[in-house]
Amino acid sequence: MSSKRLALYPSAPNTARGQATKISSHGSKVVYANARSIIIRDLENDSAVTAYAGHIQPTTVARISPSGYYCASADTSGLVRIWDTVGEENILKGEYRVLGGRINDLAWDGESKRIIAVGDGREKFGHAFMMETGSSTGDIIGHSKPINAVAIRHQRPFRAATAADDGIIAFHNGVPFKYDKTIKTHSKFVQSLCYSSSGDHFASAGSDFKVFVYDGKTGENAIEIPNAHTGTVYAVSWSPDNRTLLTSAADRTVKLWDVETQKSIISWTVGDDIQSQQVGNTWAGKSSDTGIVSVSLSGDLNIFDKRSSSGPVKILQGVQKAVTSATVTSDGTYIAGSADGRVVAFSDNGVASVVKGEGHSNFVSGLSSTANSVWSAGYDDHVRAIFDGAFQQPGISTASQPKGIAAFGDLAFVIESDSIEIVKPGSKTIKKALLSYDPSAIGVSSSGVVAVGGNDHQVHILDQDLTEKGKMEGNKGPITAISFSPDSKLVAVGDSAGKIVVYDVAERKATISRWTYHSAKITSLSWASDSKRLVSGSLDTHVYVWDVARPAKNIAIKNAVPGGVNAVNWIEANGLKGKIGASGADPCIRFWEVIFHA
Structure with a gap:
């Protein structure tokens, strides 16, 4: 008797009211956190899904390195795990406890060697370190309250910007990263930061309903995008061609902006209730027309096409809680x-x-x-x-x-x-x-x-x-x-x-x-x-498949669902083969084929 893993139906992103949801992308792959897992799903291939379950505490954010070989993920305990995205094993590269509390955001440098993690720590709110060794690569300072977002310029000379609940943006030169100056453009919490792929500019968005664009090397020459939204702007992302900004806000709208003219190109309204608030976004793929992704408070992933002004061209839904x-x-x-x-x-x-x-x-x-x-x-x-x-x-x-x-x-x-x-x-x-x-x-x-x-x-x-x-x-x-x-x-x-x-x-x-x-x-x-035949699930995270005719034999699927199994089901059975599904504390749905030998 044996088993073979089949499909995995991914969970929806974890969201919280009044808090930005950090999702990111690498090529056509979208990355986000839910429960103790990190989900990587390919917008061009629905069956290409990875669920990394290496964290013990609830995860908060994950970002794939510019090289595409590694992913850095973080959790509420201040732990960062760096793991291999190539292959099914997701081999652990390094594990570092960099803060004393929740990590809110991560950023890689352009060489895929350095990471900055920010959040709510006991002694500090940010830490810069080498992904290979965990050794420090500078000091992330300048804030008096938890840091919500971080962005790193991918070209040398490296620059880093951090944004926090104190309403300011701290600009750092690097490497090693060193505090340079404070930028006071926002009047309330700053929720999101993003550097353009060219490194010429970076953008910020905040709870004061405002969006700003800055010079990528100096942090100067702030340009405000007027009347951006009528609610907290939770996320900002750049288009692949660096000409357009994507913003998502609590007013349930997703907007595209021409950076040169500071004018709105398209505005989409998603839904009409609180669960339709837009709390995160990313621009996936290489096209500046497609791959526009915005997250609703409900966890829905709304996919937009710049060539269509009627609303999402596709909505990806899923289970959000256990x-x-x-x-x-x-x-x-x-x-x-x-x-x-x-x-x-x-x-x-x-x-x-x-x-x-x-x-x-x-x-x-x-x-x-x-x-x-x-x-x-x-x-x-x-x-x-x-x-x-x-x-x-x-x-x-x-x-x-x-x-x-x-x-x-x-x-x-x-x-x-x-x-x-x-x-x-x-x-x-x-x-x-x-x-x-x-x-x-x-x-x-x-x-x-x-x-x-x-x-x-x-x-x-x-x-x-x-x-x-x-x-x-x-x-x-x-x-x-x-x-x-x-x-x-x-x-x-x-x-x-x-x-x-x-x-x-x-x-x-x-x-x-x-x-x-x-x-x-x-x-x-x-x-x-x-x-x-019978399948059983337990809080011990395991699934067993039993044969009434051979009660001493079983198929053991160990660690089937991280955190414990709450539901198992036979989907179909055909002679000596069958398909089972299991789900539980981790909101993903997992399937296996079981084979009984005659």
Whole structure:
């Protein structure tokens, strides 16, 4: 038995209201941070995705070196990791703790040898160092508050500019980098800096709604771009030909400016709500007409073409927070719910689209699908049905916070703190029963048998009238996951101790009780369509694939999801081959092909 990694569906960039999101590009590749990972995706090849998961703390920014061989990424602890972008191994080149707190931005010099990292440190707000050794290459000073942005001139003589919450820009000569002067053009926080590829100019943008352009060698001759935006300007980038500036702002607009005339060329408005605020941008590729990317507060990557004034020509969506639940529809669509309430549907080629309509306002606690619909439950005390890619309105209010959901036909069974409810689309609860135990997991078979796991370490069997018909005992901890085989003959039960027990449904007896390879809570179980194989996911970050006919054998996919697995699903099965998907604390969706030898 063996496994082979297949596709990876990337997460959306991590964003925060009132804070710039640092994304960057190298050629057609766009780079950004989310959770503990760094995502590199190619705008010209949707399947070319890299997810680097070498950080222990949440990541904040990443930038590929001008040579294209290395990427420098940083996190909230002040750590910078430099790793190889060539090949799948992403070999670590160096690791340096350069600040005592969050790193907000990074910049490479034109020789791919030196890096400046800036942010919020205990003793200093910026540090310049060699990428090979970590040794200092100057002093980054001149600020009294955390630094938000840094930019380095790629040509000799090197220059560096830093911008901070104190509203000033500090200009440094180099190398070694040495403080030269303070530039006081902005009256509020300075959010973004960017040097042109020619090195002749650099630009700044800030919370005072203003954008300025400066001489790249001296920092003098500041030119203001008048009436740039009516909200905080979070990002500024240069076009490949150095003639045009790209700005993104909280007023939900993305604008292109002719640097020579300081006039607007095109202005795009994105959306009409707070989530449409534009908080980051980059100009990818070699063309000055295409590759214009701006990030919405929602995490959407909006792709623009200079030749079209109608709006984004493409929007790349994805999961932004941890995946808390996932299911697969009858047509193979992968649907993931996340900690922020967003539900995203992925087609079989990886195209993501947020489920439309009024969804959940926070944590999605369960997703379950039938042949005709998908059900979701959330910590907003609502259960919602999804038809044709949209939430059906109105949602169904529950008596208390839903812990889990399992669908059967046009019904959904929902467990709460001390009860179970049956709901139906377009109606209120049609039946409710109080339970004498604390329910913690639920599953329903294709024949309508309901299994409810509790903190009493037992599995309770109910009929569709919610009358208990029996119990199954064999687990050693509170029940955390339940999954019936498609033929309804077996039910797999996982618990908080990492043990999986397979029961015969008719006999209500354990047939397999030796699956104890997981070292932490079992979070999800899913059967293959032939009812012979099972996949399990756990908080220990591992995924195991089991064979009922060979219970002593398994396929181990170690460190499958950084931070822990919350959902596993069989996507398809064909004889001795199958495809599985896993997701969890890291918002990326990962897929593998599993092979069972005859």
